[in-house]
Amino acid sequence: xxxxxxxxxxxxxxxxxxxxxxxxxxxxxxxxxxxxxxxxxxxxxxxxxxxxxxxxxxxxxxxxxxxxxxxxxxxxxxxxxxxxxxxxxxxxxxxxxxxxxxxxxxxxxxxxxxxxxxxxxxxxxxxxxxxxxxxxxxxxxxxxxxxxxxxxxxxxxxxxxxxxxxxxxxxxxxxxxxxxxxxxxxxxxxxxxxxxxxxxxxxxxxxxxxxxxxxxxxxxxxxxxxxxxxxxxxxxxxxxxxxxxxxxxxxxxxxxxxxxxxxxxxxxxxxxxxxxxxxxxxxxxxxxxxxxxxxxxxxxxxxxxxxxxxxxxxxxxxxxxxxxxxxxxxxxxxxxxxxxxxxxxxxxxxxxxxxxxxxxxxxxxxxxxxxxxxxxxxxxxxxxxxxxxxxxxxxxxxxxxxxxxxxxxxxxxxxxxx
Ligand code: LLP
Numbered sequence: 003x004x005x006x007x008x009x010x011x012x013x014x015x016x017x018x019x020x021x022x023x024x025x026x027x028x029x030x031x032x033x034x035x036x037x038x039x040x041x042x043x044x045x046x047x048x049x050x051x052x053x054x055x056x057x058x059x060x061x062x063x064x065x066x067x068x069x070x071x072x073x074x075x076x077x078x079x080x081x082x083x084x085x086x087x088x089x090x091x092x093x094x095x096x097x098x099x100x101x102x103x104x105x106x107x108x109x110x111x112x113x114x115x116x117x118x119x120x121x122x123x124x125x126x127x128x129x130x131x132x133x134x135x136x137x138x139x140x141x142x143x144x145x146x147x148x149x150x151x152x153x154x155x156x157x158x159x160x161x162x163x164x165x166x167x168x169x170x171x172x173x174x175x176x177x178x179x180x181x182x183x184x185x186x187x188x189x190x191x192x193x194x195x196x197x198x199x200x201x202x203x204x205x206x207x208x209x210x211x212x213x214x215x216x217x218x219x220x221x222x223x224x225x226x227x228x229x230x231x232x233x234x235x236x237x238x239x240x241x242x243x244x245x246x247x248x249x250x251x252x253x254x255x256x257x258x259x260x261x262x263x264x265x266x267x268x269x270x271x272x273x274x275x276x277x278x279x280x281x282x283x284x285x286x287x288x289x290x291x292x293x294x295x296x297x298x299x300x301x302x303x304x305x306x307x308x309x310x311x312x313x314x315x316x317x318x319x320x321x322x323x324x325x326x327x328x329x330x331x332x333x334x335x336x337x338x339x340x341x342x343x344x345x346x347x348x349x350x351x352x353x354x355x356x357x358x359x360x361x362x363x364x365x366x367x368x369x370x371x372x373x374x375x376x377x378x379x380x381x382x383x384x385x386x387x388x389x390x391x392x393x394x395x396x397x398x399x400x401x402x403x404x405x406x407x408x409x410x411x412x413x414x415x416x417x418x419x420x
Pocket of ligand 1: 063105204239314
């Protein structure tokens with residue numbers, strides 16, 4: 003379900019014609035649908051209403067303050083992984099008691115800031131990190147809640163770069179080590195292990211890996227209980243896949259149907275951290291066809307967006323549907339590429355597309371998650387503008403960067419200025 007649909011051969015976002023946005027604000031341009039964003043959050047909330055979990059939207063998927071605020075207003079918590087994301091979470095007005103903090107490499111400074119503010123949880127990923135949290139919490143005279151991130155060694159059947167729950171990955175702690183840590187931590191004065199956390203990967207389209215990981219963790223929790231160790235929370239992470247191409251991912255309801263019974267039976271407070279499921283289909287990247295170029299082998303459509311604006315195809319070989327803002331009947335096979343000086347700078351390869359002409363606008367769909375949040379200034383390109391559409395209204399939620407922004411933090415040493 004999303005709100006990017008054709009009406010009389012023009013692509014609309016909710017009640018706004020996308021081409022009007024492209025012409026008004028210029029391209030490349032990220033366009034988000036508020037209704038789609040909130041709709042996906044509510045789908046999960048509804049599917050899991052029986053256990054009323056804390057749904058902490060994963061900020062890394064799309065960290066624009068307007069999107070964060072929209073979700074916070076609906077009752078979402080936030081899953082963060084850095085001091086920068088903590089800063090954003092606070093700016094977006096998120097309650098501190100709804101913030102959970104993952105990351106294998108939190109710095110002392112980041113830990114201290116979060117302890118001082120009093121977030122709900124640290125998802126701790128190693129014994130060294132736990133000792134460090136204890137040390138900093140003691141110095142600050144604060145008692146901190148921690149969830150140990152478990153690596154359940156489950157194959158999520160997704161791209162290897164976004165697989166995180168196998169023992170060959172850097173994430174989490176295996177069961178045996180986790181048990182030792184939990185026993186040792188009983189002697190820690192300033193940290194309390196209040197729960198466990200898992201996150202096995204991203205863009206997972208079937209429920210089995212989730213169910214397998216949850217089953218393993220719940221067995222472990224039962225084992226701990228037998229030894230008198232009671233836990234309060236289970237954070238089941240994120241990772242729910244969406245449709246980019248021909249995937250038929252589980253719906254929120256199907257996912258809930260599969261995992262709810264055991265979660266309910268556990269009596270634990272459940273947290274989840276979806277990112278892509280909420281934001282993925284809520285955004286598109288709009289670009290203009292600058293040149294159409296025929297080589298002896300191919301047709302290339304060169305657009306004004308590049309891999310710096312949406313890196314997923316270049317980085318993971320990810321598929322994004324590319325559409326023309328004006329529906330056309332004639333089709334032609336082409337590569338859609340950006341202006342960057344790398345052959346990996348593409349959005350589509352050998353794709354059957356409407357017959358695009360110079361000046362036409364195209365859009366990469368499913369760009370709401372890991373689109374802008376992974377954008378860079380490579381080739382000294384300004385990162386794009388972002389707008390949010392709410393029915394027939396349009397809000398600029400991020401200005402296009404200026405050339406000044408590109409060099410704001412740079413300086414030329416005096417000795418060079420001769
Ligand atoms: N929780 C933790 C601890 C995570 O590491 C992640 C994502 C999430 C939650 C949210 O996962 P989601 O529901 O969005 O799948 N850049 C990649 C995806 C990287 C995911 C990293 N971790 C991509 O564009 O496909």
